[in-house]
Amino acid sequence: MTLELDDLRVRTLGECHHDSPFAEMLATKRTSPHYVHEDDRVLVDDTVSVLLSRGVPIDRLPSLEAAGPRRKVYFDPAATRVGIVTCGGLCPGLNDVIRGIVQELTEHYHVARIYGFRNGYAGLTRQHRERVVELDLHAVRDINNDGGTILGSSRGDQSPEEMVDTLVELGIHVLFVIGGDGSMRGAMKITQEIDSRGLDVAVIGIPKTIDNDLPYTDQSFGFQTAFAQSTEFIASVFVESQAAENGVGIVKLMGRHSGFIACYAALSNNDADFVLIPEVPFVLEGPHGVLRRIEDHVRRHGQVVIVVAEGAGQELLEQEGGTTDASGNTKLGDIGLFLKQKVTDHLTEVGLPPTVRYLDPSYAIRSVAANAYDSVYCVRLAHAAVHAGMAGRTETVVVRWRRRFVHIPMGLITSHRNQVDPDGDLWMSVLEATGQPASFEP
Numbered sequence: 001m002t003l004e005l006d007d008l009r010v011r012t013l014g015e016c017h018h019d020s021p022f023a024e025m026l027a028t029k030r031t032s033p034h035y036v037h038e039d040d041r042v043l044v045d046d047t048v049s050v051l052l053s054r055g056v057p058i059d060r061l062p063s064l065e066a067a068g069p070r071r072k073v074y075f076d077p078a079a080t081r082v083g084i085v086t087c088g089g090l091c092p093g094l095n096d097v098i099r100g101i102v103q104e105l106t107e108h109y110h111v112a113r114i115y116g117f118r119n120g121y122a123g124l125t126r127q128h129r130e131r132v133v134e135l136d137l138h139a140v141r142d143i144n145n146d147g148g149t150i151l152g153s154s155r156g157d158q159s160p161e162e163m164v165d166t167l168v169e170l171g172i173h174v175l176f177v178i179g180g181d182g183s184m185r186g187a188m189k190i191t192q193e194i195d196s197r198g199l200d201v202a203v204i205g206i207p208k209t210i211d212n213d214l215p216y217t218d219q220s221f222g223f224q225t226a227f228a229q230s231t232e233f234i235a236s237v238f239v240e241s242q243a244a245e246n247g248v249g250i251v252k253l254m255g256r257h258s259g260f261i262a263c264y265a266a267l268s269n270n271d272a273d274f275v276l277i278p279e280v281p282f283v284l285e286g287p288h289g290v291l292r293r294i295e296d297h298v299r300r301h302g303q304v305v306i307v308v309a310e311g312a313g314q315e316l317l318e319q320e321g322g323t324t325d326a327s328g329n330t331k332l333g334d335i336g337l338f339l340k341q342k343v344t345d346h347l348t349e350v351g352l353p354p355t356v357r358y359l360d361p362s363y364a365i366r367s368v369a370a371n372a373y374d375s376v377y378c379v380r381l382a383h384a385a386v387h388a389g390m391a392g393r394t395e396t397v398v399v400r401w402r403r404r405f406v407h408i409p410m411g412l413i414t415s416h417r418n419q420v421d422p423d424g425d426l427w428m429s430v431l432e433a434t435g436q437p438a439s440f441e442p
């Protein structure tokens with residue numbers, strides 16, 4: 001990895017001259033294992049061997065700016081106008097983040113106005129501009145008890161020029177974008193347009209993905225809730241498979257390119273015998289193929305449970321020819337139904353006619369309210385985002401990295417995908433828990 005310290009510096013709009021409402025509270029704080037001073041930096045790497053392999057002095061090691069309140073801020077709080085938008089697929093915790101941002105801006109910074117854009121970036125376009133809603137403490141009260149987002153969301157292309165026109169028209173100084181990789185790409189185009197017009201507007205991202213596929217963050221908010229929801233479906237097919245002769249339970253879980261939900265859900269209740277994820281290719285046929293292994297399992301135990309991530313085994317499916325959704329994301333073939341058919345055919349052929357219970361909980365795992373852990377995470381991310389925006393950080397994303405809330409340049413969050421490492425300890429745990437072979441290839 002060729003990451004250098006200078007790649008990790010976030011952009012600021014300029015010097016901070018306004019008094020922060022947190023100045024007094026911060027005056028006596030010292031750096032400790034629980035608090036990182038705003039001038040201190042958090043290391044990217046956490047092993048001695050990687051640190052040594054960097055071969056640079058300690059102050060040149062790759063590190064990240066600590067998030068949190070500043071003694072001075074860039075924007076004059078009383079004159080500041082803010083916008084919030086949620087884009088892409090739903091994720092548990094979106095309402096917690098919205099509420100956290102509005103509370104922090106209202107109760108501590110006392111900003112002038114907070115606007116919520118309706119239905120993703122579409123809400124910033126000329127056509128939908130008038131649907132903007134004003135957000136205050138009353139509007140966000142209790143919204144965290146519900147899944148989804150009070151602002152709505154969307155996919156699809158929007159013009160950065162039109163969106164920046166809207167920011168200018170409403171006099172917005174800070175835009176908070178809560179979204180996934182596509183949303184962050186969109187946010188960077190908005191920043192470019194802001195820059196090309198020489199405007200003084202900050203754009204702060206809060207990364208959202210139930211798939212946990214964004215890099216430079218410990219785990220994305222909502223992921224824990226989503227995999228916890230998934231476990232109930234695995235438990236159901238396990239019970240069903242146990243009660244039937246040659247019982248087969250299959251659960252397909254979200255995860256386009258990354259199998260984190262499948263791995264964590266399977267580990268959580270330990271009922272899965274096979275976990276199939278996009279990062280680990282497999283073959284179906286042959287003496288080492290998945291079908292034969294499933295057959296062996298059914299012969300030995302009378303039942304089997306398979307958890308498959310939606311992006312797994314795509315190379316085995318006949319693709320419909322590069323179809324994409326409104327945002328340009330490739331539409332995947334249905335590996336769950338395909339597997340269900342293949343397993344049914346195979347077990348029938350070898351004289352083990354199965355009873356197959358197939359569940360695709362799909363939206364049921366992401367449309368729920370955040371659990372207590374994710375709610376805490378969301379509100380802390382929201383606070384960090386507000387402090388970053390008020391301090392004039394821009395093209396910046398707030399993340400938690402190795403327990404710390406930090407700032408990273410927006411470009412890094414879209415630089416690659418976070419995926420399950422087939423050589424890593426998570427996949428090893430899955431292999432240990434399921435007992436499935438490390439490879440299905442000869």
Ligand SMILES: Nc1ncnc2c1ncn2[C@@H]1O[C@H](COP(=O)(O)OP(=O)(O)OP(=O)(O)O)[C@@H](O)[C@H]1O
Nearest residue numbers: 087088089121155156179180181182183185186327
């Ligand atoms: N390559 C891109 N360039 C500019 N804007 C983009 C790009 N991709 C997506 N967007 C914008 O971001 C919005 C959300 O993108 P997308 O639908 O891909 O979801 P996402 O943010 O990646 O979230 P998720 O994939 O987790 O659902 C789109 O409506 C579009 O306006």
Ligand SMILES: O=P(O)(O)OC[C@H]1O[C@](O)(CO)[C@@H](O)[C@@H]1O
Nearest residue numbers: 089090209210211254255256325
């Ligand atoms: O059907 P939609 O809303 O486009 O979203 C489906 C996709 O969204 C995700 O949940 C990511 O947000 C993926 O796991 C899934 O493939």
Ligand SMILES: [Mg+2]
Nearest residue numbers: 088180181182
């Ligand atoms: Mg995406």
